[in-house]
Amino acid sequence: MKQQIILYFGCVGIIAASCSPREVMIQESLTDFCLNDELRERIRVDSVYEQPVTQHVNLTGEITYSPDGVVRFVSLVEGITAEAHFSLGDFVKEGAVLAAIKSPELSTLLAERQSLRARAQLVDRELLAAARMYEDKLVAARDLLEARSEKERLTIQLANIESTLALFHPNEAKGTFEILAPKSGYIVDKQLNSGAPFNSGDNLFTLSDLNEIWVMVNVYATDMQFVKPGMEVGIQTLAYPGETFHGRISTLSPVFDSNERVLKARVVLENPGLRLKPGMSADIAVERRTGAQAVAIPVGAVVFDDNQYFAVAYAGDCKLQAKRISILAKDGDMYFVGGGINAGDQVVTKNHLLVYEKIKALP
Numbered sequence: 001m002k003q004q005i006i007l008y009f010g011c012v013g014i015i016a017a018s019c020s021p022r023e024v025m026i027q028e029s030l031t032d033f034c035l036n037d038e039l040r041e042r043i044r045v046d047s048v049y050e051q052p053v054t055q056h057v058n059l060t061g062e063i064t065y066s067p068d069g070v071v072r073f074v075s076l077v078e079g080i081t082a083e084a085h086f087s088l089g090d091f092v093k094e095g096a097v098l099a100a101i102k103s104p105e106l107s108t109l110l111a112e113r114q115s116l117r118a119r120a121q122l123v124d125r126e127l128l129a130a131a132r133m134y135e136d137k138l139v140a141a142r143d144l145l146e147a148r149s150e151k152e153r154l155t156i157q158l159a160n161i162e163s164t165l166a167l168f169h170p171n172e173a174k175g176t177f178e179i180l181a182p183k184s185g186y187i188v189d190k191q192l193n194s195g196a197p198f199n200s201g202d203n204l205f206t207l208s209d210l211n212e213i214w215v216m217v218n219v220y221a222t223d224m225q226f227v228k229p230g231m232e233v234g235i236q237t238l239a240y241p242g243e244t245f246h247g248r249i250s251t252l253s254p255v256f257d258s259n260e261r262v263l264k265a266r267v268v269l270e271n272p273g274l275r276l277k278p279g280m281s282a283d284i285a286v287e288r289r290t291g292a293q294a295v296a297i298p299v300g301a302v303v304f305d306d307n308q309y310f311a312v313a314y315a316g317d318c319k320l321q322a323k324r325i326s327i328l329a330k331d332g333d334m335y336f337v338g339g340g341i342n343a344g345d346q347v348v349t350k351n352h353l354l355v356y357e358k359i360k361a362l363p
Contacts, residue, residue, distance in 0.1 A: 033318070033359055039351075039354065040317060043350055043354075043355060044348070044350035046301075046346065048341060049296070049344065051295075053293065053329055054290070056331050057288065059217050059223065061281070062281055063214070063237070063277065063278055065206075069208060069210075069211060069212065070206060071185070071206070074202065077105040077200055078104075079102055079106065081100075083099060083100040083194055085097055085098055087190070088190045095181060097179070098205065100176040100178055110165070113162070116154055116161065120151070185207035189203070191205065208278075210274050211271055212269070212271060213278065217284050218263075218264070219252070220261075220262055220263075227252065227265060229252050232246065233249060233285060234284070234287075235267065235269070235283070235285075236283045237280050237283075239275075239280060245269060249267055251265070252264075295336070295345075301349040301352055305360075310325065313345055313346065314346045325340030326338040
């Protein structure tokens with residue numbers, strides 16, 4: 001609901017009746033009308049007071065996972081998914097087998113590792129022999145350095161292969177490689193499907209613990225003036241009707257999203273009980289305080305009649321007035337009044353229309 005500022009233009013002086021041919025003439029002095037017992041039981045009377053004039057801007061957004069506490073599994077090789085053992089949204093424990101894959105590149109790495117290990121054993125013997133011969137001054141220092149250099153080169157090559165294979169555990173009985181969950185969490189993104197190929201650099205899946213989530217808020221150009229970092233917001237979702245989650249805008253992007261043509265504001269929320277899930281849509285209410293003060297009167301206590309606003313003021317069961325009021329602003333279920341009603345006055349807030357019609361009918 002966009003903020004609506006409603007300006008009241010009154011007509012003054014003795015020509016007030018000519019401002020509109022249909023203007024309602026209301027007796028604004030104390031009337032002879034009194035509440036009977038039945039009507040007194042049906043109405044409600046409340047006092048009104050000055051409050052800070054607020055503006056609520058209603059925005060939309062989406063809940064997503066926070067990058068903190070997230071693990072993205074990016075493949076270092078090409079291959080084909082033989083089996084996938086998880087679905088989007090599943091909770092998986094650290095070390096659980098998520099998928100079995102086949103990869104010629106990994107098979108080649110296995111063979112290369114075996115070859116390098118054999119070569120490393122031979123180089124170890126050659127290095128030991130070269131060291132003894134150097135001590136006996138049978139070879140030059142250059143020969144010993146070359147043997148050591150070859151040893152270091154093989155060690156680096158083996159370490160690179162081992163680091164890659166550590167991500168894809170070989171299952172030699174099935175001729176496949178297994179991908180294990182690097183931590184416990186929820187699958188919040190999945191690109192692995194049985195029988196589907198993947199390339200080096202592909203993000204195969206993403207894990208998140210969801211203890212903290214982000215709400216990405218869409219801020220259109222017309223709302224930019226109202227939305228600032230640090231402002232309090234109320235967040236509601238269809239999953240929990242009537243419940244509001246409270247947070248603050250932590251950042252506001254200075255650049256428009258090229259696809260959605262909006263600025264993205266971020267709200268960071270703790271997520272106890274993991275109730276908020278990535279992908280949920282959300283309604284976000286941003287409260288902006290203008291710094292001004294005005295008398296606030298419930299929307300349900302105001303009568304709109306022939307383009308004018310009235311409230312029924314109560315000073316006693318036989319002291320009721322239909323007062324014409326000027327509206328400065330409307331925010332949610334409150335009107336902010338610029339005149340007609342003063343702080344501390346009492347107004348009829350329930351069945352006020354019944355009383356208004358009786359006052360209106362007086363001669």
